[in-house]
Amino acid sequence: MSVKGKKVLHMDRNSYYGAESASITPLEDLYKRFSLPGAPPESMGKGRDWNVDLIPKFLMANVVGSWPYLIVRLILLPSQLVRMLLITQVTRYLDFKVIEGSFVYKKGSIYKVPSTETEALASSLMGLFEKRRFRKFLVFVANFDENDPKTMEGVDPNKTTMRDVFKKFDLGQDVIDFTGHSLALYRTDEYLDLPCMDSLNRIKLYSESLARYGKSPYLYPLYGLGELPQGFARLSAIYGGTYMLNKPIEEIVMEDGKVVGVKSEGEIARCKQLICDPSYLMDRTTKVGQVIRVICIMSHPIKNTSDANSCQIIIPQNQVNRKHDIYVCMISYTHNVAAQGKYVAIVSTTVETDNPEMEVKPAMDLLEPVEQKFVSISDQYAPTDMGAESQIFMSRTYDATTHFETTCDDIKDIYKRMTGTEFDFAEMERKKNDIFGDAADQ
Numbered sequence: 466m467s468v469k470g471k472k473v474l475h476m477d478r479n480s481y482y483g484a485e486s487a488s489i490t491p492l493e494d495l496y497k498r499f500s501l502p503g504a505p506p507e508s509m510g511k512g513r514d515w516n517v518d519l520i521p522k523f524l525m526a527n528v529v530g531s532w533p534y535l536i537v538r539l540i541l542l543p544s545q546l547v548r549m550l551l552i553t554q555v556t557r558y559l560d561f562k563v564i565e566g567s568f569v570y571k572k573g574s575i576y577k578v579p580s581t582e583t584e585a586l587a588s589s590l591m592g593l594f595e596k597r598r599f600r601k602f603l604v605f606v607a608n609f610d611e612n613d614p615k616t617m618e619g620v621d622p623n624k625t626t627m628r629d630v631f632k633k634f635d636l637g638q639d640v641i642d643f644t645g646h647s648l649a650l651y652r653t654d655e656y657l658d659l660p661c662m663d664s665l666n667r668i669k670l671y672s673e674s675l676a677r678y679g680k681s682p683y684l685y686p687l688y689g690l691g692e693l694p695q696g697f698a699r700l701s702a703i704y705g706g707t708y709m710l711n712k713p714i715e716e717i718v719m720e721d722g723k724v725v726g727v728k729s730e731g732e733i734a735r736c737k738q739l740i741c742d743p744s745y746l747m748d749r750t751t752k753v754g755q756v757i758r759v760i761c762i763m764s765h766p767i768k769n770t771s772d773a774n775s776c777q778i779i780i781p782q783n784q785v786n787r788k789h790d791i792y793v794c795m796i797s798y799t800h801n802v803a804a805q806g807k808y809v810a811i812v813s814t815t816v817e818t819d820n821p822e823m824e825v826k827p828a829m830d831l832l833e834p835v836e837q838k839f840v841s842i843s844d845q846y847a848p849t850d851m852g853a854e855s856q857i858f859m860s861r862t863y864d865a866t867t868h869f870e871t872t873c874d875d876i877k878d879i880y881k882r883m884t885g886t887e888f889d890f891a892e893m894e895r896k897k898n899d900i901f902g903d904a905a906d907q
Contacts (some may be wrong), residue, residue, distance in 0.1 A: 508803025
């Protein structure tokens with residue numbers, strides 16, 4: 466909005482950036498947040514060495530150019546947040562590190578996710594004949610071009626379902642599970658009966674990103690995800706935006722059904738439009754589910770990950786008789802989010818029963834021993850007021866996924882509801898050049 470020329474005042478009731486997606490520091494504050502008695506033990510090191518994410522997310526990127534500066538051109542579009550970061554130049558405030566491994570759960574064990582022909586043939590995840598069939602599938606995906614009928618092998622990307630594509634290559638259920646959930650990153654199996662175009666592009670993005678970075682296609686900002694909202698706040702400030710922390714919100718002021726301001730500490734800040742998360746206007750939202758997240762502090766890497774200092778593990782729904790996947794994100798002291806020698810793993814999933822902690826037990830079993838855990842069960846909300854009359858535009862609550870794609874979809878939906886137009890990456894690129902000039906491309 467600031468880049469678009471709007472006058473923006475950002476008020477936050479919290480004393481830190483990021484609200485529910487903040488990185489909490491020092492460690493003592495995390496203990497207080499979860500109402501744990503006493504202070505962290507001395508074995509946890511200095512409290513200021515910790516920056517613990519409340520909501521685990523990684524970035525998937527596929528870019529070309531000069532790393533690590535991240536001032537580069539995207540060659541694949543699905544990783545929306547990375548594209549936003551690059552175009553807006555928020556990356557000038559951030560440093561990223563590649564996540565060291567991507568793994569999938571099968572029958573109680575974890576395996577590296579194979580996404581190239583070489584990895585497919587070497588993987589212990591599949592038998593000999595399954596490896597060959599999966600290799601043929603990956604070759605097909607790599608060569609697939611919707612504009613070149615010769616590459617389609619009888620597949621119509623707009624009509625052929627992904628289920629039929631898997632059937633064409635005679636892939637078994639276990640392979641379908643890790644392909645759909647660990648490569649294409651779907652949360653459920655609904656994609657199987659949809660046209661295959663989106664699935665093929667997702668798998669290609671994953672494979673090409675992995676080929677680019679080697680260990681995994683995922684990136685993570687040093688000092689935690691809390692750096693992201695700070696970066697955008699700085700960008701807004703360049704365009705005249707104002708950010709106020711520790712600002713209590715006493716009232717959303719309405720006139721004739723339309724927002725006209727926000728009252729804080731006896732003063733009213735006048736506005737024409739308001740953006741907020743559901744917690745500020747609960748009577749205009751509806752509950753759509755729950756997410757359980759378990760933050761685990763450990764003194765060791767996760768077993769069977771080749772002692773990786775960071776990784777993602779996806780437990781496909783079918784492997785544990787569920788409707789939703791279970792996710793594990795692990796980072797460590799090497800990302801400046803923990804004391805020396807310490808690791809932070811965060812387990813998350815969509816709640817399906819009245820015993821959420823039992824639902825994540827398959828993931829927790831992979832992490833033992835755990836020194837300290839912090840459990841949260843959060844309600845998920847979606848707006849019932851879409852803002853057409855009130856001019857109040859609410860976001861959705863963060864879901865259980867470990868990437869930012871659904872969050873970016875929400876951002877673009879809010880943008881469209883506010884402006885009446887689609888979010889235009891090209892326009893943002895032009896605005897950036899107006900401010901930063903050609904130096905942004907050097």
